[in-house]
Structures are given as C-alpha cells and as structure tokens.
Amino acid sequence: xxxxxxxxxxxxxxxxxxxxxxxxxxxxxxxxxxxxxxxxxxxxxxxxxxxxxxxxxxxxxxxxxxxxxxxxxxxxxxxxxxxxxxxxxxxxxxxxxxxxxxxxxxxxxxxxxxxxxxxxxxxxxxxxxxxxxxxxxxxxxxxxxxxxxxxxxxxxxxxxxxxxxxxxxxxxxxxxxxxxxxxxxxxxxxxxxxxxxxxxxxxxxxxxxxxxxxxxxxxxxxxxxxxxxxxxxxxxxxxxxxxxxxx
Amino acid sequence: xxxxxxxxxxxxxxxxxxxxxxxxxxxxxxxxxxxxxxxxxxxxxxxxxxxxxxxxxxxxxxxxxxxxxxxxxxxxxxxxxxxxxxxxxxxxxxxxxxxxxxxxxxxxxxxxxxxxxxxxxxxxxxxxxxxxxxxxxxxxxxxxxxxxxxxxxxxxxxxxxxxxxxxxxxxxxxxxxxxxxxxxxxxxxxxxxxxxxxxxxxxxxxxxxxxxxxxxxxxxxxxxxxxxxxxxxx
Numbered sequence: 001x002x003x004x005x006x007x008x009x010x011x012x013x014x015x016x017x018x019x020x021x022x023x024x025x026x027x028x029x030x031x032x033x034x035x036x037x038x039x040x041x042x043x044x045x046x047x048x049x050x051x052x053x054x055x056x057x058x059x060x061x062x063x064x065x066x067x068x069x070x071x072x073x074x075x076x077x078x079x080x081x082x083x084x085x086x087x088x089x090x091x092x093x094x095x096x097x098x099x100x101x102x103x104x105x106x107x108x109x110x111x112x113x114x115x116x117x118x119x120x121x122x123x124x125x126x127x128x129x130x131x132x133x134x135x136x137x138x139x140x141x142x143x144x145x146x147x148x149x150x151x152x153x154x155x156x157x158x159x160x161x162x163x164x165x166x167x168x169x170x171x172x173x174x175x176x177x178x179x180x181x182x183x184x185x186x187x188x189x190x191x192x193x194x195x196x197x198x199x200x201x202x203x204x205x206x207x208x209x210x211x212x213x214x215x216x217x218x219x220x221x222x223x224x225x226x227x228x229x230x231x232x233x234x235x236x237x238x239x240x241x242x243x244x245x246x247x
Numbered sequence: 248x249x250x251x252x253x254x255x256x257x258x259x260x261x262x263x264x265x266x267x268x269x270x271x272x273x274x275x276x277x278x279x280x281x282x283x284x285x286x287x288x289x290x291x292x293x294x295x296x297x298x299x300x301x302x303x304x305x306x307x308x309x310x311x312x313x314x315x316x317x318x319x320x321x322x323x324x325x326x327x328x329x330x331x332x333x334x335x336x337x338x339x340x341x342x343x344x345x346x347x348x349x350x351x352x353x354x355x356x357x358x359x360x361x362x363x364x365x366x367x368x369x370x371x372x373x374x375x376x377x378x379x380x381x382x383x384x385x386x387x388x389x390x391x392x393x394x395x396x397x398x399x400x401x402x403x404x405x406x407x408x409x410x411x412x413x414x415x416x417x418x419x420x421x422x423x424x425x426x427x428x429x430x431x432x433x434x435x436x437x438x439x440x441x442x443x444x445x446x447x448x449x450x451x452x453x454x455x456x457x458x459x460x461x462x463x464x465x466x467x468x469x470x471x472x473x474x475x476x477x478x479x480x481x
Contacts, residue, residue, distance in 0.1 A: 004336060007332070007335045007336055008336075011321075011324075011332045014324070014328075015321055015323050015324060016323075018323040018324075019323060084319070087319045087320075087321075087322075088316075088317040088318060088319035089317070089319025089320060089321060090317075090319070091297055091315065091317040091319070092315075092317055092318075092319055092333070092377070092380065093319075093336075094297065095295060095296070095297055095313060096333060096336040096337055097336075097337065097338070098336050
C-alpha cells in the first residue's frame with residue numbers, strides 16, 4: 001500500500017547521501033553544539049566535563065539538540081519539493097501513476113531519517129563533551145523522535161509553499177528560531193522548574209505523566225546541574241522513562 | 248488514439264487555449280504546429296492530465312508517455328538510476344525493469360553514458376534521458392513537446408528514425424514544434440495552432456493544396472494570418 005512511498009524515500013536517501021556538501025554542512029551544524037558547549041565549559045571550569053558542568057551549559061546543550069532536530073533534515077527538505085520544482089522534475093514525477101500522499105510520505109520519511117541521524121551525531125558529541133551516559137543518549141534520542149517528525153513535516157510544508165530553493169531557504173532559516181525559543185524556555189525550566197510546575201498544577205495523573213515525559217526529554221541534560229541531588233534524581237527519572245519513551 | 252474536444256484553459260488574464268479540438272489517430276505522427284505562445288504546450292499538458300482544462304474533454308484509450316518541456320532529471324543519480332526510479336514508480340516488475348532499461352538505452356544509443364551522473368550531461372543527453380524515461384513503460388500514446396530541442400544532428404536523425412519505428416508499430420505520437428522543417432519531414436498529420444485554436448488540420452500536402460500555396464510555410468502563414476485577423480475583428 002505504501003510501496004510507492006518507500007520507493008520515493010529510498011530514492012531521496014540515495015540521492016542525498018551523494019550530496020557531499022549538504023552532508024558536510026549538516027554534520028558541521030550537528031557538531032557545532034558540542035563544540036561550543038565544550039569550549040565554553042573549558043573557559044568557565046577549566047575542564048571539559050564531569051560533575052562541574054553547570055546548568056547553564058546543560059541548557060545550552062538542550063537548545064543545540066533541539067536546533068539539531070530542525071537543522072539536520074533541512075537541506076533534504078529544501079531539495080525535496082522546492083528543489084524538484086526548481087529543477088523541473090516535479091511535473092514528470094507527478095505524472096507517474098502514484099498518489100501524492102505517497103510522494104509526501106516518502107519524502108517526509110527521508111527527511112526524518114536524516115534529521116534523526118543529525119540528532120544522534122549531535123547527542124553523541126554531547127556524550128563526549130558533557131559526559132552524557134549512554135543509556136541517556138538513547139533515551140533522549142528516542143524522546144526527540146516525535147519532535148523530529150514534527151520538524152520534518154513543517155519543513156516539508158514550507159518546501160511545498162516555496163517556489164524555489166532560495167525562497168525555501170529564507171523561510172526555513174526563520175524556522176530555526178522555533179526550537180531556539182522552545183529550547184531556551186525549557187532550558188530555563190530545568191528539572192527544578194518542572195517541580196514547581198508540578199506543585200502548582202496539582203497531582204493529577206495526567207499532569208504527572210506529561211511533566212515526567214518532558215522531564216525525560218530534558219532532564220537528560222541536567223545530569224550535572226547545580227544541585228547534585230536534584231540532577232541525580234533527574235537522571236534516574238530519565239533512566240526509568242527510557243522504557244516509556246521506547247514503547 | 249487521442250481526441251481533444253473543445254479544450255479551453257485560462258491562466259489569469261491570458262486565455263492560453265480557446266476552443267481547441269483535434270484528433271490524433273494510431274499509427275500516425277501528428278504534429279501541432281504553431282508560433283510561440285499559441286497554446287501547444289498547454290494543450291499537451293491537458294492531454295497528459297497534469298492540467299485540468301477549464302472546459303472540454305480529452306479521450307485517450309491507452310497509457311500515455313510524455314516528454315514535456317519539464318525535462319527535470321536528478322543530477323546526483325546516473326541515467327540508469329533515473330530511469331529505474333520512474334520504472335519502479337510506474338510499477339514495472341523489478342525482474343523486467345533492468346532488461347527494459349537496457350533495451351531503451353540501446354534504442355536511444357546511450358549505453359556509454361548510462362552509468363554517468365546526469366548532472367554532467369549536455370542538453371541533448373538530458374533530452375535523451377528524458378525521452379527514455381517517457382517511453383520506459385512502453386506507452387501506446389506518446390506526447391513530445393519540442394523534441395528536437397538541443398539535440399545534435401545525428402541525434403535528431405536517430406530520434407526521427409525511432410519515432411517512425413514507433414509509429415510503424417502502431418503507436419499514436421503527438422509532437423509539438425515551431426520548426427516547420429521538422430514537422431514537414433516527420434509528420435503524417437498536422438494541426439496548425441494559432442491563438443489557442445486549431446485553424447486547420449490534415450496532411451502537409453493537403454494543407455498546401457487547400458490554401459493554394461507551394462510550401463507548408465506559406466500555408467502556415469496564410470492560415471494563421473486569417474485566424475489572427477478573425478480574432479482581431481471579434
């Protein structure tokens with residue numbers, strides 16, 4: 001039923017794996033976060049990682065990770081529809097007997113896969129720089145997948161609206177502000193902030209669950225936050241939530 | 248067999264096609280001849296179904312392949328991979344696909360460029376790849392928009408040979424062109440398009456006889472002039 005979508009996705013992936021420039025620039029974006037956080041960490045603490053990494057650095061890391069979910073698939077998204085239109089290959093593609101749904105699904109899948117790859121590279125970088133434990137790396141990656149799917153869908157939509165790559169690039173570079181805003185918001189609201197939110201919202205089961213879920217995403221970065229006991233609890237929570245996120 | 252009845256299409260203020268009808272029989276090459284902006288490309292697009300006509304209808308009895316002015320290849324894929332992608336989307340079984348691709352590639356004499364990425368292709372090579380893509384699923388009807396564009400002399404000859412061969416096998420071929428010579432050499436049936444209408448159709452000799460002119464060029468000028476004067480008075 002979705003065989004056409006898979007054909008489209010496979011072609012997009014093969015096509016983009018050959019686009020060395022785009023791969024290099026995406027990898028550069030993905031590794032920029034760990035690089036910056038690592039350098040700031042050295043500047044502040046004189047050491048790259050360990051117990052001393054402050055909450056500010058970790059919230060910085062969370063912003064970079066969120067940005068990575070949006071940036072990593074962006075080149076693919078730009079090329080997926082706006083690029084095809086500019087290259088005049090969209091019309092021949094749509095002349096084939098296939099549903100437009102399959103074209104969109106295939107391209108969405110391809111963009112998401114590249115975005116996940118970018119996130120993994122990004123988090124692996126943080127794992128080295130900040131000392132994120134391996135199980136947290138997996139938990140955070142899994143927890144970011146819904147966001148990756150959302151980001152890819154938004155990018156694909158913008159690519160469809162745009163008439164050419166240049167236009168798509170203009171709009172997509174504005175979209176990067178979205179994760180920045182989210183990232184800063186959640187970065188400030190670290191594990192501590194969620195506790196406050198929980199207290200004010202009452203202990204309803206839903207609130208508990210959604211807050212815990214978000215904590216699983218972001219508390220991963222708070223392993224070394226200012227209050228040691230706090231961060232440890234955050235890490236333990238995130239560890240427990242790993243099973244939840246992978247379900 | 249392709250039949251178009253009273254096609255109309257408007258883009259904003261421009262009435263690209265106004266009341267255009269023609270029929271293209273099987274086993275013949277039908278040429279749409281017209282000056283720039285006469286509505287040839289719009290007509291072909293409506294026939295192959297990528298544009299919805301405002302009015303009128305198209306009847307096609309068998310699968311159609313089309314090479315429109317959108318040649319668009321994927322520059323990072325080789326010619327063979329470009330063809331394979333479209334073949335898979337067309338639903339050609341994988342076992343037959345590579346065989347069919349080899350067949351088409353040899354028909355168009357492009358074995359030597361088959362495994363090169365299309366990003367480095369010349370215009371003619373792109374054209375050939377796009378043509379290969381259009382005939383990959385062995386359609387019974389073929390639409391070609393300005394097929395000679397960018398091809399070198401041997402390729403044009405090869406293309407003509409190929410089109411004649413396809414015609415003799417019973418295919419219905421419709422091609423648009425503004426080049427008289429091409430139409431005269433290749434087409435059995437000509438429809439002259441002017442300002443979104445078919446002003447005359449028939450064999451090239453037929454058209455000359457009817458307009459009492461020596462050459463297809465004179466016939467073309469005479470027929471389109473009449474139509475333009477008509478439109479101007481309306």
